[in-house]
Amino acid sequence: MSAEQLLDEARLTLNRVEPHDLAGLSDVLVVDIRPAHNRAAEGEIPGSIPVERIVLEWRLDPNGEHRIPGFTADTTVVVLCNEGYASSLAARDLQRVGLPKATDLIGGFRAYAATGLPTRPGPTHPIT
Template sequence: MTGIDKFLAEARTTLTRVTPQEVDALRGTDALIIDIRPHHNRLAEGEIPDSIPVERIVLEWRLDPEGTHRLPNFTADTTVVVLCNEGYSSSLAARDLQRIGLPKATDLIGGFRAWSTAGLPIREGGTQAIT
């Protein structure tokens, strides 16, 4: 295994990845569900209720538990679930969040598409992402 496949496999060794059903159970708790999909995907396909869209380019700044540009109301102990379209980019993003001080960061297996296929709730998409 070489290239991106190796890089992805290494990133996932530190993650306790979660299923769509496990993420659904986290909705309404103090966990953060972070959607890093591009706006056009969220607009076309919808969003997970209670998720927070955050542009990938600012993800680490908004989720650094000690950063001055962070989102409010979370700590280093907060469970953070990152999702992308199919669960690849989100694994790399979650690994990066662990590196900056969020040991409970992980990602959604199969991404938004797995959530949708599972028939779980979807809200209308297009929420303005945090930049």
């Protein structure tokens, strides 16, 4: 299976979010998986939390002992990366660990910023 096929397959289960719709979501956790150097150079979405991709499933397993506080299995989790590719695969993996409402941001941070929506300086220290 090619990377493109993997991506297409992952997106079949996602109810992906457009950047301008993000602010209208309730009970949402926005998770930024971009590397610190991208967050430093481009900024971050206000209210988002950075979680390194390498620990994402452990920090967002709703029943895991290493989970971060502030969400449940019913929370909508919107994952974002630079352009919306890696985030689709990450959101699919979060669905597999018990977050059925996990999804991602169409176009990633760059699409969000290009719309003129608010950003904050980064990088915020990631949850590791």
